[in-house]
Amino acid sequence: MSDNKMSEPPNNPVLIQWILDTRSWFPSAAKTRDLEVHASRPLSLLTPTERASVLKYFHVRDARMALASALLKRYAIARLAGVAWSSTTPGFTRDERTTKPIWRDPATGAQPVAFNVSHQAGIVALVAVADYPGPGAQSEAGAKVEVGVDVVCTSERRDRDQDLIRKEGWGSFVDMHADVFAMGETSYLKYQVLSAVPGLVERGGGGGPPTPEQVADGKLRAFYALWALREAYVKLTGEALLAEWLGELEFRYFRPSRPTPAWDVPAVETKEGEEEGEDAQVLRKFEIRFRGKKVEDVNMCLRSMGPDYMVATAVRTPEDTNVGLRWRLGPYETLALDDLLNFADSAV
Numbered sequence: 001m002s003d004n005k006m007s008e009p010p011n012n013p014v015l016i017q018w019i020l021d022t023r024s025w026f027p028s029a030a031k032t033r034d035l036e037v038h039a040s041r042p043l044s045l046l047t048p049t050e051r052a053s054v055l056k057y058f059h060v061r062d063a064r065m066a067l068a069s070a071l072l073k074r075y076a077i078a079r080l081a082g083v084a085w086s087s088t089t090p091g092f093t094r095d096e097r098t099t100k101p102i103w104r105d106p107a108t109g110a111q112p113v114a115f116n117v118s119h120q121a122g123i124v125a126l127v128a129v130a131d132y133p134g135p136g137a138q139s140e141a142g143a144k145v146e147v148g149v150d151v152v153c154t155s156e157r158r159d160r161d162q163d164l165i166r167k168e169g170w171g172s173f174v175d176m177h178a179d180v181f182a183m184g185e186t187s188y189l190k191y192q193v194l195s196a197v198p199g200l201v202e203r204g205g206g207g208g209p210p211t212p213e214q215v216a217d218g219k220l221r222a223f224y225a226l227w228a229l230r231e232a233y234v235k236l237t238g239e240a241l242l243a244e245w246l247g248e249l250e251f252r253y254f255r256p257s258r259p260t261p262a263w264d265v266p267a268v269e270t271k272e273g274e275e276e277g278e279d280a281q282v283l284r285k286f287e288i289r290f291r292g293k294k295v296e297d298v299n300m301c302l303r304s305m306g307p308d309y310m311v312a313t314a315v316r317t318p319e320d321t322n323v324g325l326r327w328r329l330g331p332y333e334t335l336a337l338d339d340l341l342n343f344a345d346s347a348v
């Protein structure tokens with residue numbers, strides 16, 4: 001969806017996955033306050049409150065992601081719900097039960113678009129479902145459609161992570177995060193992941209044994225894959241990472257998707273019905289347990305984007321689980337900032 005004409009709301013359920021790459025945005029903005037000059041046009045499309053939320057960040061890289069997140073949410077609502085850009089402002093609120101960010105049509109109270117956003121290391125991702133029957137609306141059974149997304153970058157904190165592992169050991173690194181993992185996950189990370197995931201660690205130079213740093217890199221990739229999967233699942237439910245049941249959610253025998261050679265090299269898709277081999281760059285088969293019971297109503301995907309990024313996506317349709325399970329969680333479409341700005345000009 002890259003044309004700039006305002007579209008009508010879709011007649012059938014539509015699942016979209018969009019990404020904005022902010023890493024090269026506004027190179028002349030050395031400090032956050034410089035965005036008021038260099039990013040004046042996109043900032044003008046936000047409310048004063050939203051602009052303040054963008055400009056509060058100390059680091060300009062964080063402010064760019066906040067700006068992209070605000071723009072992408074408005075773009076999704078205006079485009080998929082078929083409303084004017086300015087009309088998206090009143091509807092942004094939070095779910096009364098979960099406090100998850102939502103958009104509710106001020107006129108009808110309906111939620112024509114269910115969405116979720118994640119950002120990390122310059123990348124902002126959005127997953128949304130539009131025009132699902134009773135889309136996103138609340139009923140006695142709960143939300144009609146739930147979505148969650150999380151982006152991780154294995155290299156963003158690599159130096160810090162590697163240094164901590166050298167000083168404290170891998171087990172201590174995992175234990176530092178044990179309060180947001182299941183006991184089985186921490187044990188798997190500490191004692192099993194290297195033997196359970198062939199090819200996780202790269203070989204050393206000349207085919208020799210891997211260096212300690214290469215071993216740590218492999219373990220860290222598995223760690224961040226688990227983090228992304230759990231975060232996407234938790235965000236789908238609308239709960240925060242401090243949900244009381246976090247320890248009762250377990251991803252068993254998980255593994256990371258294998259990296260792609262570069263950011264602009266798409267992940268190789270495994271065909272439906274084929275086995276996901278050890279070199280799979282996209283994973284869709286997961287064993288998820290909640291309070292010991294197998295979770296079979298959530299559609300999940302873990303996708304590599306370049307050597308360092310992985311994106312986890314989760315979708316569920318509680319009242320008819322087969323609908324969500326049938327959706328193919330394909331590649332994300334990378335949008336340009338101009339796509340959003342030009343659309344905003346037309347969606348008046």
